[in-house]
Amino acid sequence: MTTQASVLENLAEVRAMIRKHKRNDFIFSIVGLLALMIGLLTLLTLFIDLVIDGYPRFNLDFLTNYPSRRAASAGLLSAWVGSLLVMLVTFFSAVPMGVAAGVYLEEYAPKNWFSDLIEINVTNLAGVPSIVYGLLALGLFVYGLNLGESILTAGLTLGLLILPIVIVTTRESIRGIPVSIREAAYAVGATKWQVVFHHVLHYSSGGILTGIIIGMARALGETAPIITIGALTFIAFLPPSPVSDVAPFINFEWLESGFTVLPIQMFNWLSRPDHAFHINAAATGALIIVVTLLMNGTAIWLRYRIRKNIKW
């Protein structure tokens, strides 16, 4: 009798212990989810705050006006055109270079100290603070190569900044292509470059594209390096148009033009004491967030699609 009672008592104790531990599990999973959601909540608060603060400026004039000393009539025209042109240079410098480097490291590079050196460099560059790229550009592009505080300088700087992102994603997506694809192409007499260009690059283009989009979104929002090269903040003119109506229809004068970009315009308005300019800054911030979130969202969705659809 007594033993049975103690067993029962023990059982109750054990059950209580199990209940307690299960409760701990449950509590922790709530805490964990909350910890992760703090980021999301911040993002939401931030966005709502920007939209509320910037609401008075949500009209077309804001996009078609030049900056002005009067906050209410100041606009973003020179900033978004500048951002667009800088991104153009960034795209044409970082993408060919990054994809080529990724292809080399993944498909061509022999396993030796030289390839290791390049690899370590890429990893390290990804960890260099963005403002250091600004100092590099200030010393090298602005004064070393005499490119001045131009769109070309800014585009190349951001190109170098996103190069590691493009290289790493290119390598990752190439690595996902099975060897059998390459062997099949070799078997019908393709050269190495034909294998790479017609097959490997072709099949990994979706993955590479996600990397490019993420990189470009990063470049769009990056402020510090562009401030460091000495970008002007009050630009009341547009760079010369890249397309003209006389032959040869394309010109490159705009590359040497002064410029401002969206995040710099925002920074400038934000660092003024006058609260009216903070409204402009909020509206600009909302615009930047929407564009970068759309770009990043597209990239993430694209990656999800690729992962889901391709079964080798």
Add this chain to the structure above:
Amino acid sequence: MVSQVLQKPAELPISARLAKNVRRHILERVIEFILMLAALSAVATTISIVVILLYESYTFFEHVSLFDFLTDTEWTPLFENAHYGILPLVSGTLTTSAIALAVAIPLGTIGAIYLSEFASHRTREIVKPILELLVGVPTVVFGYFALLFVTPLLQKIFPELPGFNMLGPGIVMGIMIIPYISSMAEDAMRAVPMSMREGSYAMGATRFQTAIRVVTPAAISGIIAAYILGISRAVGETMVVALAAGQQPNLTFNPMESAATITAYIVQVAMGDLPHGSIGYQSIFAAGLVLMLMTLTFNIIGHLTRKRFREVY
């Protein structure tokens, strides 16, 4: 093989196909060479960064002794009575980074444990992209948030808090780093073999006990590496502190005060109109060199920790 064919007597005509082969062969080499040049651009960038920082800092240190640079407690390169002590900038950088880590380490670790040990596959598929989106938000926008949202909010709790302070931007920076730390720590935890968890479950441990007493210790090197790389991120972060922490170098570790960080100083000088070659211009490269050395040290320690002390199962 191609060259053997070419060396045959001249009366044997080289077929068009073989000639094409030779061309192809040369072209292949050229392409490989071009691709290699592209890959070398990474090395070239690193070398340029080092050369430019060292070169401009060298001229800086011809005017300023290294001893003053490291021991002077004032940083006023743009004033009449110029002092060149890096300590106030370093203290600002370390204080804001410490606040950021005090926010990011607990939340990031808890988040990582949750993602790796508790979350279902579906939850993870939803949460991880959201975290990635958060990483993509431009820092200047977070600067707005720190200056015009978080600081006013904190002033309601601490009425004596000045408009520029290190607490607000530190907290915002911490929130920015959470996804970074949690995703890296999660990677480390998921690398712990399933058999270890199963062993723990078989002994009657709950998920929480397994996560805390088995998985976390097994993945500790990766988790610490995530922290260290997080420090490096916080130290190099620019816009949030440049906007919200103030621009006055101030040798203090009090988060309630305003102080400039290394990055904020560089931005401040770059916004002004300093002539090329002046001591003020060179001082941003010296500051940049210090910043680079700090982040590089953290990055190297982080990578080594991950590599060296990883337990191999």
